[in-house]
Amino acid sequence: MNLRAPAKVNLYLKVVGKRPDGYHELLTVMVPIRLFDEIVLEKADTGISVRAPGCGCNERNNLAFKAAELFLKETGVRAGVSIRISKRIPPGAGLGGGSSDASSVIMGMNELFKTGLSRTELMKMAGKIGADCPFFFLGRPYLMGGRGDVPLHEVTLEPRSYFIVTPPLEISTAKVYSHLKCPLTRERKSYKIINEVAKKGIAPEQWLENDLEKPAFGICPELERVRSELLDAGALGVIMSGSGSSVLGIFQNEEHLCSGMSRIRRHEGYRYVPTTSLTGGSHGDYRGKGVSSQG
Structure with a gap:
């Protein structure tokens, strides 16, 4: 089975506060984009094997391995699986490549x-x-809450x-989070973004905000230079994705875009x-769709 696991970008990321479980409460607009890891799944008699050159981690630490292991455990399937991943999404870059691979494997x-599990059941499994x-099961731009794992509203983007x-x-x-100064509450701003995205169509460049930018730029000043270079190239707006x-x-x-490039x-x-962004409704919609890249 051949799959394409899309990257994502965060157009909006607001850290609402710290949760009792130690995680941060987020509101974030996430958008799947046309940049993919290529995945091949094959049944095996036993065991899990993952080949993913360039992923930056060993086999057992790969999220695709963990996803396959969890799937077999929770479904009781008595078989194995072979997973081959051709990495196109840079690891550790705020584009969700590892998470997307894991979701696509599930x-x-x-x-x-x-096994006939519903999307809700699969999303719950993936959240572990x-x-x-869980976002990658939605196949379209979404406002996410919780740790970034709770779908709140579909977002229509111009x-x-x-x-x-x-x-x-x-x-x-x-x-990055350790350098973040997090306020105790941001309820009013939180409700504002929820209400606005429920309306029909938003211009992406008007909603660009990321609370993690300031601490990340402090850790890696060259990111601020990249931001300035994109603005100088004529971008309507610029934002760091994720952390x-x-x-x-x-x-x-x-x-x-061509002019800016x-x-x-x-x-x-x-x-x-x-x-560009994706608008497909499931992982199947990503198959056979390409991305142009340069660099």
């Missing part, structure tokens, strides 16, 4: 082994792997072209990816 195994994982710049570095999410290190520029359309300064080792 969705794919549900189909491969004909990582906070981002069409835009995106340009993602990823420096050759990984930023520890834990380190970094990818920085996203928003352009009006493909023509505007010709103007931006290039750096050795950086990745530059022009893309």
